[in-house]
Amino acid sequence: MTRISGNRIIEAPCCKTQYSTPAYGSINLTAHEFWTDGRQVGSLFNGDGGLRRCACGEYFLLHMCDHIQTIPKTPYKPRAPKGWQSTKSNWWSRFWGKPTLGDYLLNYDIRTDEEIQAAEDALPPLTPYVDDADMPDVIEKSAKKREMQIIARRRMWQYLNDPFREAYRQHKQVNPDTFPSYAANEAQKENMLKLAYLLEDGYGPPWLEVAELCREVGDMDAAAKALLRAGKSDERLSEVIQQLIEMNYSGPARFRY
Ligand SMILES: [Zn+2]
Structure with missing residues (x-):
């Protein structure tokens, strides 16, 4: 169950403006649809990476903020x-x-x-969410902030895949055993490659995600190599990505746990 237990008052790192943000008592992680690119459709959990826009025009991540206090839910x-x-x-x-x-x-x-x-x-205003469509602006303004680049590029990746999801659902209703054809365009490929480089560059890269990025770019050899390094962080998703690599299929796919 997703339960809001109060409001956290936080201070943005850029200009010290104060905001409130809901303090969650517990979070429901179940979703209606799971996709190999990490998109969860129908989940009460907002997979936005904690990215917020400050009144001063900067972007920040919730966990970068100083926590001022938590005000319990009233009554x-x-x-x-x-x-x-x-x-x-x-x-x-x-x-x-x-x-x-x-x-x-x-x-x-x-x-x-x-x-x-x-x-x-007396509560400060809520932290404003950032729309998926604004990710190019986040990427431009946060050029030197690796973690924000990763979050913005990950969201852009999923966002650019969204139109394909609809085609996929329609295809699966008629032909449940086959996949609709997919080819990422240049903008998608560039974003995916940059995200993969950012992820590989860090300490303990999330190899499963790197494998999925390589697969969607269409580089099945690199995908297979990354998958070997992925370990057992998510066996179900590893299995799905493995099967798609063997099929030489590069589209994002819906799956069940
Ligand atoms: Zn600010």
């Missing part, structure tokens, strides 16, 4: 009924198990409507 206690202040504590109320004045003070949210509204108004 985290039940609201006290109107007129709770005039609660009489007598033999009868105790007999019926009614809350006493002390109970209200300890275990109830005794703020007025105005106080609750003021607390909400």
Whole structure:
């Protein structure tokens, strides 16, 4: 279950502007569709890599922010009924198990409507999400930030594959045993190769993802080599990529766990 347990107040690294962002108590990772390029369709988890746009025009990642405080979700206690202040504590109320004045003070949210509204108004604005279509701008403005380059290029990769997903679904409805033809265009290939280089350049590259990138570019030899190095991080996805390499198929594919 995806449950929001409150608001985190964070400070952007670029200009120290404060934002709020939901603090998740638990996150649902199930999805309606899993794709070999990492796209999850129908998941409540937003696979945006934590990329946000600051009011100053810079981009940042949520984990790069200083955490100022977490404000628990309200009402985290039940609201006290109107007129709770005039609660009489007598033999009868105790007999019926009614809350006493002390109970209200300890275990109830005794703020007025105005106080609750003021607390909400005092929260800094939510961190603005960045649309997939803005990834070229993120790539341009974050040229020297490797981690942001990886996240933006990964999102661009999946975004550029989105039109093909629709063709794939339609094809699979009619011909479930075959795959629709696929060929990445030059812009897609350039982005995928740059992402693969960025990933390979780091410490402990995610070889499974590198294998998938090489496969979608159409370089099955490089894909097979990367897959050998991938280990057992995700056996199901490794198996799917292996089969697609053997078929010499370069399109992103939908699969089940
Ligand atoms: Zn800023």
